[in-house]
Amino acid sequence: MFKGSITALITPMRADGSVDEKAYAAFVDWQITEGTTAVVPVGTTGESPTLSHAEHKRVVEIAIEVAKGRVPVIAGTGSNSTEEAIDLTRHAKEAGADAALIVTPYYNKPTQEGMYLHFKAIADAVDLPIIIYNIPPRSVVDMSVETMARLAKHRNIIGVKDATANLARPLHTRRACGAGFVQLSGEDHTALAFLAAGGDGCISVTANVAPRLCADMHTAWQDGRVTEAITIQDRLVPLHDALFAETSPAPVKYAASLLGKTSATCRLPLAPVSEATAQKVRAAMTEVGLLN
16 A cells, blocks of 8 residues: 655754744655655654644645645654644544555553554554554654554554664564555665565655655566666765764754755754764765755
């Protein structure tokens, strides 16, 4: 259902921190024309923690309006409040999203049973395909393969964005949840290795500024051109390094500003990138061939 290079979209903002809807619409269109196979508005990379609910919903609506069915839209609708996640997921369905990406509840530190009940409640409440977003470094909790297998039995829970960087995980997930359970990497550095372990694609930060290269890497892999895919992977490594030199999405928004796609503005508590990181991002973009 979902595969290839999927972009975890940044949310362009003006220098005053307001959402730049015009720049966002142009950015989504550019992603699609560059070969991105699906887009994810208002994930963590889209600064969902600091958008108001009204802004969050509007950003989802713009992505759907611009995509016009050309690629799927996977709306970020996660929250550490189950009721809030249901509301955001219900809105995504009504707006016309193709799926929802829902993060494991952060800060609350739910047990495995708590996570199971959280996702089951959302899946019961809204008839929309759900992708579990498992990212222990940000949410503190790690959904076990066993819990995921329980959830995979629900007809609305169709896959996972796996940001554990554990390359044994997709092997066990495939055995527990079945070959039809969509597995998407949430970690750019290991995206190709994740595909080799049975993954279907990657929800990428780097694709915000290198959408064509990321798409070409996935296409090459799918077509069996493994050496070409590895060559592109190697080319992207310094960019991956630079874009995670500080807390994302600050570096990738700075990188996007160098391409003229948006300002580098992130909302507090994310600070502007340091001069050292800015230099690293610019050097990586030049090395990769994105800047002259």
